[in-house]
Amino acid sequence: MNLQFAILGLLTYASLTGYALSKIFDKSINNFWSASLSQIYRELAALEAKGYVVSNIQEQDDRPDKRVYTITSAGLAAFQEWLSHFPEDLIGPKRDEFMLHLFFGGKLGRSEMKKQFERFIAEREAFEQAMIDNKKKVMEIVKTFKTPAEEEDMGMRFVQRRAMMTNRTLIQWAQECLKDLNEEEGAEL
Amino acid sequence: MNLQFAILGLLTYASLTGYALSKIFDKSINNFWSASLSQIYRELAALEAKGYVVSNIQEQDDRPDKRVYTITSAGLAAFQEWLSHFPEDLIGPKRDEFMLHLFFGGKLGRSEMKKQFERFIAEREAFEQAMIDNKKKVMEIVKTFKTPAEEEDMGMRFVQRRAMMTNRTLIQWAQECLKDLNEEEGAEL
DNA sequence: AGGGCCATGTAACCTGTTACATGATTGA
DNA sequence: TCAATCATGTAACAGGTTACATGGCCCT
Numbered sequence: 001m002n003l004q005f006a007i008l009g010l011l012t013y014a015s016l017t018g019y020a021l022s023k024i025f026d027k028s029i030n031n032f033w034s035a036s037l038s039q040i041y042r043e044l045a046a047l048e049a050k051g052y053v054v055s056n057i058q059e060q061d062d063r064p065d066k067r068v069y070t071i072t073s074a075g076l077a078a079f080q081e082w083l084s085h086f087p088e089d090l091i092g093p094k095r096d097e098f099m100l101h102l103f104f105g106g107k108l109g110r111s112e113m114k115k116q117f118e119r120f121i122a123e124r125e126a127f128e129q130a131m132i133d134n135k136k137k138v139m140e141i142v143k144t145f146k147t148p149a150e151e152e153d154m155g156m157r158f159v160q161r162r163a164m165m166t167n168r169t170l171i172q173w174a175q176e177c178l179k180d181l182n183e184e185e186g187a188e189l
Numbered sequence: 190m191n192l193q194f195a196i197l198g199l200l201t202y203a204s205l206t207g208y209a210l211s212k213i214f215d216k217s218i219n220n221f222w223s224a225s226l227s228q229i230y231r232e233l234a235a236l237e238a239k240g241y242v243v244s245n246i247q248e249q250d251d252r253p254d255k256r257v258y259t260i261t262s263a264g265l266a267a268f269q270e271w272l273s274h275f276p277e278d279l280i281g282p283k284r285d286e287f288m289l290h291l292f293f294g295g296k297l298g299r300s301e302m303k304k305q306f307e308r309f310i311a312e313r314e315a316f317e318q319a320m321i322d323n324k325k326k327v328m329e330i331v332k333t334f335k336t337p338a339e340e341e342d343m344g345m346r347f348v349q350r351r352a353m354m355t356n357r358t359l360i361q362w363a364q365e366c367l368k369d370l371n372e373e374e375g376a377e378l
Numbered sequence: 379a380g381g382g383c384c385a386t387g388t389a390a391c392c393t394g395t396t397a398c399a400t401g402a403t404t405g406a
Numbered sequence: 407t408c409a410a411t412c413a414t415g416t417a418a419c420a421g422g423t424t425a426c427a428t429g430g431c432c433c434t
Contacts (some may be wrong), residue, residue, distance in 0.1 A: 029292060030283075033285065084303050099221035100221065103198070106271060119279070123279050
C-alpha cells in the first residue's frame with residue numbers, strides 16, 4: 001500500500017513514466033523507502049485498476065514508446081487522505097543483515113570483526129561524500145517535478161539532513177566499536 | 190533466509206520453543222530485525238524440514254505442552270557458513286512510513302508537521318528511557334542463553350550502543366527540523 | 379469478571395526480489 | 407565494440423503481515 005502512495009505522491013507533481021519514477025525514487029525516496037523497477041510497474045498497474053491513475057502511450061521515434069501515468073482526482077483524494085494519517089508506530093520494521101551478523105560476531109574471529117567494521121566505515125564515508133557531491137544534482141532533479149515553493153522543499157531538506165546526520169553517527173559508532181576491539185586485544189597480550 | 194539464520198543463531202546458545210524465541214527477538218534482535226510470532230513458527234517448520242533443527246514435545250501440567258527446538262550439526266554448519274559471509278551491501282532495504290509522509294509534508298499544514306515532530310521526539314525520548322531501564326534486564330535475558338564469555342557479549346554491546354547513538358541523533362534531528370519550522374513561521378509574520 | 383501471559387499453529391494475502399525477455403541509441 | 411541508458415513488462419518465488427482458532431492459568 002505504502003509504495004502505491006509514494007508513487008501517487010510523486011505523480012501529484014507531474015505525470016511520469018514507470019522508468020522516470022524509478023529514477024526519482026533512486027535519488028530521493030530511496031533514502032527511506034526502496035523499490036525496484038519491476039515493483040513500480042506492478043504497483044502502477046494496480047493503481048490504474050483502482051482508477052487512481054490513467055495512462056497514455058507517447059510514441060517516440062528514436063527511443064522506445066513510453067507509457068505516461070497521470071493521477072486522477074480519485075487518486076489525489078486517496079493520496080491526501082493517506083498523507084493526513086501519519087503512522088501510529090514511528091519506528092517500523094527493520095532488516096539489517098550487517099547487524100544480524102554482528103550480533104553473532106562472538107562466534108567469529110576478532111580480526112574478521114575488525115575487517116568488517118573497517119569496510120563499514122569506508123562505505124559510510126564514501127556514502128557521505130557521494131551525498132555531498134550529489135546534493136545539488138538531487139535538488140535539481142527534485143525541482144524538475146516539484147514547484148520551487150519553499151514549503152514544498154522542506155521535506156527533501158529534512159530527509160537529506162537526516163541521512164547526513166545518521167550516517168555521521170554510524171561512522172562514529174563503528175569507530176568506537178573498532179577501538180573496543182583493539183583495546184581488548186591489547187589487554188590480552 | 191536471514192530470519193532462519195537468526196533463529197539458528199539463537200539456537201546455538203540453547204534449545205528453545207517458538208514462543209521463547211519470539212521473546213528473545215523482541216528484546217535483542219528486534220533492534221535491527223523484526224519478526225512476528227507466526228513467522229517464527231513458519232521458519233521453524235522450514236528449518237526442521239531441512240534437517241537444521243529437530244523438535245521434541247515437553248509435556249507440562251499447568252501450562253500448554255511445548256515444542257522445544259534443538260539445532261543439529263547440519264544446522265550448526267549451515268549457520269557458521271552463513272555467519273562467515275557478511276553481506277556485500279551494508280546499507281540494505283528501507284521502509285520508513287514516517288519519512289514517507291514527511292517527504293510529502295509540504296502538502297500538509299505546518300502545524301501538522303510540527304505536531305508530528307513533537308510526537309516523534311516524545312516517542313524517541315521514551316524509547317531512550319526504556320532502553321536505559323531495560324538494559325540490565327536485557328543483559329540478564331541474554332545471559333540466560335549466552336555463556337558469560339566476554340567476547341560473546343561484544344555483539345550485544347555493539348548493538349545496544351548503536352541503538353542508543355542513532356536514537357540520540359534522531360532526537361537532535363527532529364529538534365533541528367522543529368526549529369526550522371518555527372523560524373520560517375517567524376519570518377512570515 | 380476481564381485482561382494478559384503462556385503456547386501452538388493455519389490460511390490468506392500483500393510486498394519485495396530475481397530472473398527472464400526484448401531491442402534501439404549513445405558515448406567512451 | 408562494449409557498456410550504459412532508455413523503456414516496457416511477466417513469472418516465479420521468497421518473505422512479511424494479519425486474521426483466525428483454541429484454551430487454561432494468574433493477577434487485579
